[in-house]
Amino acid sequence: MNIIDAIINLANHPIIHLVHDYQGRNRANNAGDALEEYTKDLFAGIFDLPEAERLEKINQVFSYLGNNSNPPDAMLRGGDAIEVKKIESEGAALALNSSYPKHTILSSSPMISSACKAAEAWAEKDIIYTVGVVDKHTNDLKRLCMVYGLDYCASDECYSRIKTTIKNGVEAIPGIEFAESRELGHINKVDPLGITYMRVRGMWGIDNPWNVFSYIYTRNSSYTFDFMCIINSSKWGSLDNTDELIALANNNASLKITDVRIKNPDNPAQLRDAKLITFGL
Secondary structure, eight states: OOHHHHHHHHHHSOOOBHHHHHHHTTSOSSHHHHHHHHHHHHHHTOOSOOHHHHHHHHHHHEEEEEETTEEEEEEETTSOEEEEEEESSTTOOEEEETSOOOSEEETTOTTSOHHHHTSSSOSEEEEEEEEEEEOTTTOBEEEEEEEEHHHHSOOHHHHHHHHHHHHHHHHTOTTOEEOOOSSSEEEEOOSTTSOOOEEEOOOEEEOOHHHHTTTTOOOOTTOSSEEEEEEEHHHHHHOTTHHHHHHHHHTOTTEEEEEEEEEETTEEEEEEEEEEEEEEO
């Protein structure tokens, strides 16, 4: 299963009333959880299955399922990683908290769990950011997008350099005691009694994909729900089922595939060929 399967499933099974649908199946009590469950269903192609059969299918499709404390949210067995983000307004940024944006995800990263590292034999995975705009009053899904970290954010060294520079600067403060930490710093014995400590944490965020890619995509305001996906030409060429999506688009006027040029996140002066896939209701 891959991102093409997810798009085909979306076009065939669009679900807008997230909480209503997933509460009814006893799978989610809030919009964030419902969006994650819908994302799993999209990639696995599991709609209206009895729960036992659904779990078996999830086991076949995914090698790992995580949560906010254990990223990523999911890994396709032998395929890409998936990170799901919910926002409540069209202009809102994505809150990434202590984890900076991921160009790709590495099994050597200290930010992922041992269970994730051991889920399958892997060293590096492309990561798909799946972002939904959910109306906070109705819990309806208004917009959904899927973009690869490769096309969305800079390479790891861009962010790790900033993190390392801040961490080294904090640790250069004289006369204080530091403890080992995955954070930017954990300072012990700040006060004369030695009873106060301070945690120094990075709180990362990134502009949402609709804003980032506004130079190639504008939402059709007549739609109740719209979907947008960007796949660079190299990734598109590596997927073995794009013909199925093209055939579906030829028979569905609401599904469109367009050739576009997108900025290289590491060097915006360079443009890359990519596919823009859109769908609206």
